[in-house]
Amino acid sequence: MTRAMTEQPTRKTLPRLDESLLTHLPPFSRLEKRQIRTILDQASSRRHEAGGTVFNEGDPAERFYMLLDGYVRVVRITPTGEQVTALHIPAGQLLGIARAIGRETYPATAMTATESIVLSWPTSLWDTFVAEYDGFATETYKTLGHRVGEMNTRIVELATQQVEQRVANAILRLINQTGRKVEGGIEIDFPITRQDLSELTATTLHTVSRLLSGWEKRGLVESKRKRIKVCDPHALVVLSQG
């Protein structure tokens, strides 16, 4: 597979996608190789820069997506321009599945938090997938259920917890979803700014900064620009219950 070095990544079907990309992912795990081949042949693949947009709130839901690599933030933008992050989606999950819940448009905007690779299919194929592929519907509805649960938790947190607890919780959740063990702790393995964190917890970047500074003095975390490492997860859990 030798290729030229100048690889301006293309939008559509790259070299040729390997079946192994999908075989271990829940929505497809019960399928045969042959079926996965068919699915892949219908897919488009695309690379996004960090901070890129996969789809926009309100757009007609023409495609649905599978995040192969990277992280995606699902955000809503208020009339006054503030952003609120509703959800974080790690690699291996479907997104933009408006069709599954009977919507014609995307209910939120999906932005990449890191460089990411997504597959996508036209929404018209959705019904085929559901009908033809065993376990596809069940599994996608499970992730949907999971996301509903997360949103619920989010609502309860916003309604009842203090800022410090919310931020602690948010960091713990990110660590659980996407934590990477490193020297002296666990790190969130994608770049995240104070601003991002504040949009996730409904506060200001100033307050997040103050909290992190405080925690760092107490040895709970270490953080550089866009990087957060948790040194004492347990203490953070204690804080988050407060």
Next chain:
Amino acid sequence: MTRAMTEQPTRKTLPRLDESLLTHLPPFSRLEKRQIRTILDQASSRRHEAGGTVFNEGDPAERFYMLLDGYVRVVRITPTGEQVTALHIPAGQLLGIARAIGRETYPATAMTATESIVLSWPTSLWDTFVAEYDGFATETYKTLGHRVGEMNTRIVELATQQVEQRVANAILRLINQTGRKVEGGIEIDFPITRQDLSELTATTLHTVSRLLSGWEKRGLVESKRKRIKVCDPHALVVLSQG
């Protein structure tokens, strides 16, 4: 079918349910009379007092429900005992459809806001309904989609709006869903306390009371115990945008 007059309302199949109860409700609207008969014969019906519990958060999802009459509040209870209302469900909608999103337990508690009548079926019938009845799946996923949308809105509101705007929004939403035209305005047609409203908007009953008092002085609303009438909806909309 003569019966004694002392009718401690029964839990199970009452006299005999009429097909017309379901024919005009979305999940069943595409079905034939014969099919609806079958569905009704499998249903249990039950009346709940205002403030009763239909099902509890965490319980195994053994049944799913159709609210025939009344209003239901879907609430979550925090470890510290505070209640947060996640959703209001008006008559004519399904609830407790954990199964649809691959859950084994109910994610929240459903309490009746008024005296209510619910039908219910064992969860084991869910798959049958989905498979046999045309439009059932589609329609239920639509309501699911709608609820996801509402939850999203709720998150954004909690994250960005002031208490006054949130309360105004909540009242407007209740008016839209369940408003009843009355002399001099529109009234929320079920009893709702300041406390309820505060759980819906993540504030305290005191603050809600103060706001309502203020609005009443300005002629926007009138409210007695457990009753709220909106006299000037437009002004409330203006407020809610803030």
Next chain:
DNA sequence: GCGAAATATTGCTCTGGCGCAAACTTCGGG
């Protein structure tokens, strides 16, 4: 290596709305 842009830190002030407390009103039951 330099300048500009992005990101982060920190001090100070000000306020929305919570917590607490007390009184008042409405309702329903006996």
Next chain:
DNA sequence: CCCGAAGTTTGCGCCAGAGCAATATTTCGC
């Protein structure tokens, strides 16, 4: 009709955290 419970109103003090502002640090393009 009276009493107690449930619901509501209102005053007052306080503080978490937002807003504002100025400065420091890191990164990156040229």
